[in-house]
Amino acid sequence: MQKVIETLLIGLTTGSIYALMSLALVLVWRSTRVINFAQAGQAMFATYIGFEISSRSGIFWLGLLFAIVGGALLGAGVDYFFMRVLFKHANTGPAAVVAPVIATLGLLGLIRSVVGLTWGGEFKTIEAPASTDGYTIGSTTIPFSALNALIIITVSIILIGLALLFQRTNLGLALRASAYAPEIAKLAGIRTAQTRTIGWAIAGGVGGVAGMLVTSNNFLSPYSLDLLLVFGFIAAVIGGLESMVGAVIGALVLGIGLTFILNYVGTSLVFIGGFTVLILVLLIKPDGIMAKGKGRRA
Amino acid sequence: MSGLAVTRLNVSHGAIHALHDITFSVEPGQLAAVIGSNGAGKTTLLRTLSGLKDASSGAAQWENREMLGVKPEDLVRRGISHVSEGKSVIPELTVKENLVLGGIWRGDKADTAQAIEEVVELFPRLGERMSQSADTLSGGERQMLAIGRALVSRPKLLLLDEPSLGLAPLVIEQIFQTVDHLRHKLGLTVVLVEQNAMSALEIADIGIIINLGHVVATGKAKELIDDPALRAAYLGY
Numbered sequence: 001m002q003k004v005i006e007t008l009l010i011g012l013t014t015g016s017i018y019a020l021m022s023l024a025l026v027l028v029w030r031s032t033r034v035i036n037f038a039q040a041g042q043a044m045f046a047t048y049i050g051f052e053i054s055s056r057s058g059i060f061w062l063g064l065l066f067a068i069v070g071g072a073l074l075g076a077g078v079d080y081f082f083m084r085v086l087f088k089h090a091n092t093g094p095a096a097v098v099a100p101v102i103a104t105l106g107l108l109g110l111i112r113s114v115v116g117l118t119w120g121g122e123f124k125t126i127e128a129p130a131s132t133d134g135y136t137i138g139s140t141t142i143p144f145s146a147l148n149a150l151i152i153i154t155v156s157i158i159l160i161g162l163a164l165l166f167q168r169t170n171l172g173l174a175l176r177a178s179a180y181a182p183e184i185a186k187l188a189g190i191r192t193a194q195t196r197t198i199g200w201a202i203a204g205g206v207g208g209v210a211g212m213l214v215t216s217n218n219f220l221s222p223y224s225l226d227l228l229l230v231f232g233f234i235a236a237v238i239g240g241l242e243s244m245v246g247a248v249i250g251a252l253v254l255g256i257g258l259t260f261i262l263n264y265v266g267t268s269l270v271f272i273g274g275f276t277v278l279i280l281v282l283l284i285k286p287d288g289i290m291a292k293g294k295g296r297r298a
Numbered sequence: 299m300s301g302l303a304v305t306r307l308n309v310s311h312g313a314i315h316a317l318h319d320i321t322f323s324v325e326p327g328q329l330a331a332v333i334g335s336n337g338a339g340k341t342t343l344l345r346t347l348s349g350l351k352d353a354s355s356g357a358a359q360w361e362n363r364e365m366l367g368v369k370p371e372d373l374v375r376r377g378i379s380h381v382s383e384g385k386s387v388i389p390e391l392t393v394k395e396n397l398v399l400g401g402i403w404r405g406d407k408a409d410t411a412q413a414i415e416e417v418v419e420l421f422p423r424l425g426e427r428m429s430q431s432a433d434t435l436s437g438g439e440r441q442m443l444a445i446g447r448a449l450v451s452r453p454k455l456l457l458l459d460e461p462s463l464g465l466a467p468l469v470i471e472q473i474f475q476t477v478d479h480l481r482h483k484l485g486l487t488v489v490l491v492e493q494n495a496m497s498a499l500e501i502a503d504i505g506i507i508i509n510l511g512h513v514v515a516t517g518k519a520k521e522l523i524d525d526p527a528l529r530a531a532y533l534g535y
Contacts, residue, residue, distance in 0.1 A: 170402045173391070177399050181388045187348065187381075189374035189403030189451055 006142050007263045008256060013148040015255020016155035020210035021232025022239065022247040023162070024203040029241050030179035031199040032083060034100040039207050040229035041111030042078065044222065046071030046208030047215050048119055051126050060129035060216065067208035075204020078107065079197045112222045123219035132217060151213050158209060159248060162202070166244065175199055231258075234278045240288020250289065300361050301326040301487055302347075302455060307356035307366075309339075309346050316342045318511045320356070324504065326454075329481055329488040331502035331519060333495045333532065339511040340491040341383050344457045347489070348380035349373050360455055374403060377454035384463065385440035387447065389433040393424055396432050396443055400450030410450060417446035420476065438469035445476070455487045456480075462494045470494065474501055495532075499523050507532050 021039065028036040036042075049070035054063025083100065090099040130146040166172035177185040178192040179199070185192050210232070211225055218224065235254045239246025254277065261273040285291065302324040309317040317339045324330040334340050345351040347358055349370040358365045360378060370380070379400075387396050397417060401410030418425035421442040427435065432443060441461050448456060458477065462470040478501040481488050492498035499505050502519040507528065515528055522528055 170398070170407075173395055173398060174402055177388055177391065177395075180390045183350065183382070184386050184388055185399070186350075186370040187374065187379070187386065188399045188447060189371050190399070191371050191403075 002140070002142070003263065006144060007259050009142075009144040009148065010263075011256030011259030012252065013144075013151050013255070014259055015235075015252035016152050017210050017213050017228070018231045018235045018255050019248045019251035020155060020158065020206050020213070021228050022235035022251045023159075023244055024207040024210070025232055025236045026239070026241060026244055026247040027199050027203040027206070029236070031175070031196045032079070032100075034083070034104060035233070036104045036203070037101070037229065038078065038104040038107035038111060039203065039232075040225045041108040041115075042071060042074050042204050043207035043211035043228070044220075044225045045074055045111050045115055046204065047126075047211030047220055047225070048115055048124075050208065050212045051124055051215070051220055054126055055124075058127075060127065060212075063126065064209065064212050067212045068205040071208025071211075072201040072205035075207070076197050076201040078204075079200035082107065083200075084193070116222045119222075121222060123221050123224075125219060126212065126215045128216045147217060151216070154209070154213065158206065162206070162244070165202075171195075171198070175202075231255075231274060234274050237278055238281050238289055240290045243288070243290040246288050246290035253289075301328065302330075302489065303357075303359045304347070305357045305359075307343075307346065307358060308354045309342055309351060310354050311342070316511050317346070320508075320511075320513055322504075322506045322513060322516050324487055324489060326487050327481070327485050328503040329478075329490060329501060331495075331498035331505045332489060332491045332508060333493075333498060333505055333522075334508035335493065335532075337510075338508045340493075340508060341459055343508070344380060344459050344489065344491055345382070348378060348382075348457055350380070350382075371403070374451055374453075377452075378457065379448035379451045379453035379455070380457040381444045381448045381459060381461065383459040385437060386444045387432045387435070387440050389431065392429055392431055393435070393443055394428040396447050397424075397450050400447040403451070409452075413450040413452060414446075417449050420449075420480070421446055437465050438473070441465065441469075441473055442476075445473075445480075449480070449484075453486065455489070458488060458490045460491055460493065462492060462497065470497060474498070477501065496523070 024039050025036060028034060028039065046067040050063035050067030053066040054060050086099060086103055090096050128147050130150045132145050132147045134141045134143045134145050166176060174185070174190045174195050175198065178190055178195040182192045210228060214225065214228055231254060235251035236247050238250030238254060254274065257277065258270050258273055261269050281288065304323065305321050307317055307320040320343060332340050332343060342351060346353050347365060349368050353366050360376065365373060397414045398410060401413055404410065423439055424442055424446060432440065435443060461473050465473065474497050477488065477490065480486060490498055490502065499519045499522060505517060505519045505522040506513060507515040507522065509532060514532065515522060
């Protein structure tokens with residue numbers, strides 16, 4: 001029983017970080033209809049900024065703040081200088097479908113090279129803001145640490161903040177309206193292009209947090225966030241790609257599920273487990289677990 | 299002439315020339331009914347006027363300023379609101395959110411709340427459904443919501459695309475009465491696109507009859523109704 005609870009708690013931690021990456025992907029997908037593979041690169045770049053600030057200042061949270069701001073600026077920049085131009089030039093036929101995806105892959109490679117040139121390829125570490133030693137209850141020490149708790153709390157705060165932003169503010173309403181029905185949003189006076197860039201900025205900031213939190217318990221390298229992208233993407237698909245709530249639920253389900261596989265079956269099956277879930281969802285419920293009876297609106 | 303003036307407007311869908319040299323004008327405070335059968339180019343006309351579609355040539359001015367080539371969101375800021383075809387509401391949002399959406403650009407929350415109150419006065423049924431998702435509304439209620447959202451933007455020129463489409467006769471009657479009431483109360487200039495020729499012309503000052511992308515007749519609404527040749531050829535009764 002104790003092992004089950006431990007696994008749940010660790011799974012929750014893992015899942016909560018996946019949730020941030022999954023949300024970032026969903027935010028961009030909803031507004032732009034692009035799976036942004038560069039999200040991992042953007043998050044990685046933001047995390048390197050966070051790494052610089054936190055290692056110089058010794059304050060993790062200052063690094064996190066800079067990672068958020070850096071990630072947001074980069075996200076906005078990618079949309080403004082890159083996607084907008086791309087959509088203007090490749091707006092019809094097969095190119096319009098393929099070009100954005102290929103472009104985000106290219107961008108991922110580009111960011112990776114820039115980061116590699118700037119910081120080198122070797123592993124960096126960010127000092128964790130809390131103890132990574134597991135809590136001791138009575139005479140037993142569990143794997144769940146103060147850092148795990150802090151990660152869950154940080155993600156919760158960010159999720160609550162995002163929920164308030166999207167549900168309670170005019171900016172949030174404009175973001176949702178532009179994603180659901182850009183034409184009607186325009187007719188209502190919303191500057192949808194600007195709104196979209198803001199959406200990319202939010203996604204970039206959220207990705208930056210995900211990168212910092214993962215790295216607080218791990219190494220940072222130009223490739224270290226690739227797994228996060230893969231699992232964030234699987235979580236987003238589980239959630240149906242359209243729904244932010246679905247993205248979070250999908251991520252928690254995936255995080256907990258994979259941790260169970262890890263603890264009960266073995267490391268070797270984690271990957272297979274993740275992709276099996278992805279394929280099963282696509283085969284059985286391609287609109288995701290949150291989909292209602294009717295099909296997805298294009 | 300400070301109302302709406304459309305001059306030799308041409309619009310194409312790729313190789314198809316959808317509108318040919320469309321010319322007409324609407325004085326401030328007038329209601330113009332644009333009548334024509336399915337595929338005549340009525341919707342294309344409104345989409346071009348509201349900035350959703352590019353024209354290939356011609357001019358369209360509102361209050362003596364060019365409208366063509368201006369983005370829809372900027373035209374809204376110049377007092378032009380377009381209620382697009384097919385009950386243009388966002389089903390994923392609540393009724394209230396759909397209404398608030400029309401006021402965001404003005405950045406005046408108090409006035410948006412005031413405008414929403416006025417809409418609810420006009421359409422009490424929306425008031426009862428404020429927190430429901432727009433998905434749950436009937437066709438007539440959706441049309442009311444779409445018009446209501448446009449009103450929250452406090453427009454001077456209202457472009458209405460087939461508000462009667464797919465609605466029951468009684469509801470159509472109500473929508474037309476409301477449009478008539480609104481434009482007198484608010485001094486709105488209205489371009490109303492309709493297949494439902496008789497109902498539209500009854501509340502209109504002027505009528506513009508379009509067939510296959512050409513204006514085939516313009517004139518006072520009453521005269522168009524009374525012209526037997528037009529009735530037989532285009533109005534279908």
